[in-house]
Amino acid sequence: MIVTLRGVGLTTGGVALLATGFTFGYPELAILGATAVLAQLHALAYAALRPRLSVTRAVDPDRVARGEGSTVTLTVRNTGRFGAATLVAHDRCGPAHRPAAVPVPLLRLRPGRDTDVSYPVPTDRRGVVEVGPLQVTRRDPLGLVSVSRSHGDTARIWVYPRSHLMRAVPAGISRSLDGRLDRVPHGAITFDTLREYVIGDELRHVHWRTSAKVGELMVREHLDTSLPRLVVLLDDRAASWADRGPDGSAAFESACEAAASIVSAATREDLPITLHLVSGPAAGGSRIRGASRDLLDLLAEAELRDAPASTTDADGRTPDEPLVTATNRLRQHRPGDTLIYLTGTAGLGDLALVSGLKGSFPSVALGVLGPRTADEPQPAGVLLLRAEDGADFAAVWDGVARW
Template sequence: MRGPRSWAARAGRTLTDLSRRRQALGGRLRDGVAERTRRVRHAVRPVTQTVTAAGWVVALMALALLVAGPMLHWRELFVGGAFLAVVLLLAVLFVVGRLPLLARLDLARDRVIVGERANGYLTVANPSGRRSRSLVVEFPVGAGRAAFELPGLAPGAEHEELFAVPTAHRAVLDVGPVTAVRSDPLGLLRRERHLSEMDTLYVHPKTLRVDGSAAGLVRDLEGRTVPKVSDNDVSFHALRTYVSGDDRRHIHWKSTAKTGTLMVRQFEETRRSHLLTMVSSRLEDYASDDEFELAISVAGSLGTQALADGQQLSAVSSHGSLPAMSAQRFLDGLSGLTYDWKAGRLVEVARHLSVDELAASVMVLCIGSGVSITDLRRARQYLPVDTRVIAVRCLVGQEPSVRWLGDLGVATVGRLEELGVAVRRVSA
């Protein structure tokens, strides 16, 4: 019989699944609303970017008082509305005019690892012939925004600021553009002018070196044959009778002389070491964000190790293919990987792999605790029989373990530092 702990664990898992499904549904709804209102928001952007929330409140109050005063024959209401309207008109005077400033944003490094400091310099210059007045200079950093008080600058003067970008989470951060902000004292109106171009900061996931991966995980080094017969390769397999269209260079003349029939060589197909990392970006496949981050770190560690060992690398997610030409491009792609609200199950991703991706000799599926064993078995059916498939289940806090489902190896990893142990076990 199942004890109370078993029922409690099942109930907790069910609640987690429902919560993740609710988040996925909310994300799909938000994306749908944003797409349908995109044109309207673009048309009214000049107004919405200038008038602040306080400005809208004052404008609506002024309009209401100006209309209600005459209707109710209440002079004080009309005077109050007129006063608020004058306040709005005076606020316009604070935001009009030119901003003769130039800015330069320099990042010390445009690629860092999670947890490393990313420093930069902001330089603002006044190239005009008159003194600029003090104002606020801002620039966005991802979803956040940094702000500096810029003092008045004499003609030709410069001002420098040193800043640090927090990198606690993996991300692709848009840094900039530097924006000069003019605002009235009451904060009713706000006018912005871009002073520089936007820069990009890549916060790479944590990775580690997986010792022995080339000799263990990927066993089929260059020249290893696979059980596929080919008419043009380097590994001789057998002789067969010549048919129209065969390459005459492969005719075996000694056998032809003995049998009196044209005989051609047949070969076994050889394959280069080719690793494919597949990361599920479906929200429901993970019980927590930590599992998702661990899966990305696992894929990054195995992929960069494969590239360092001179192997061919392909990478996919539920979104589609990821760049894998170099370690830097590969990690850049992983930095920007997020949940895909429309992502299908692992089976659908495996079913729609391209021909080049299916040619991989080893496939590593990086998944979370939300992917069931049944899903793994079904996904394996759509992958080539002669391809070695390994699923790495990322369950934060679990002890490393390995089990086999036929020719499918399933390794459980609880921490990134345990990846090497799991690789050695699955390669044994």
């Protein structure tokens, strides 16, 4: 509950008039002061009354590409029995670190009635947009007191980076059984893991012994080793992007577009793909339904992160540097046979570290996004994809003679 400046002035003046009237014997001043104090007490009681509202929220759609439309629809119902609710409401909408207030008019909402209010979600920037809860502000008629309360639930909208059409896909070290890729003339389908049954799975893949133990159907997930498995490593270290500013980095947004384009190309060809951020989070690794959505969700949530403060070793590198940790993790687990590393111009000095994964990954490609600079290094033994933005990266990708 907030007392407005008008309320503070009225209360202060009323107390002063009361004191002056009683002290010097002026009943008129005392009456004016008492009236002011009573008005303030009435305003406090009026604002303390909590309106009975039911708020439901619908988002359509909740996952869009940058620039596409998304709409939030609020249904506000006055569940009280007496009195119409005249309220000022604002819905919270925007990134968690920089939310905006969208006005929602609720004028004379009668008991038992509801009203629908829709507004477009800003999707001009990649990221996760938080909407809600609805902030309802109740003021007395004189504007002396203001009370804000939260109503309803919250929702999230994932704004994906734009993706550009890529016609080529890496062939890896082996071929697809259906004949699309033919670098190596043999392949196999092997057991990978167990997962919960989803509608559409073949019953012949159900592992009945495990299902009996856990009490629910478990399905054997097989890995087609004849298909190339792609691994995308996205550099989300703030120090790797020279153009980083208060509003982020345009080059990093281009790298996210490049990663989204690779995900779209792999999904179109039904190829397994895994996305890793240098900071640690990862998604993908299978071809089950909804896997591409997890990859794009991770791209929408990706943010530039500052490196932790640490001492350096004899080689001038921090032992717990995120890129060192990421490359060691990939070297140990090797989740694929084709690695694509995406970084900025400020991260050119670390290309040799990623190039060292050539022994673990038969095919390594280094994607550098951002304006071209003088004396850029040319790593040997790996494919360098140099582009200024996402669309340029797609063109350079398709220009590769043979993956």
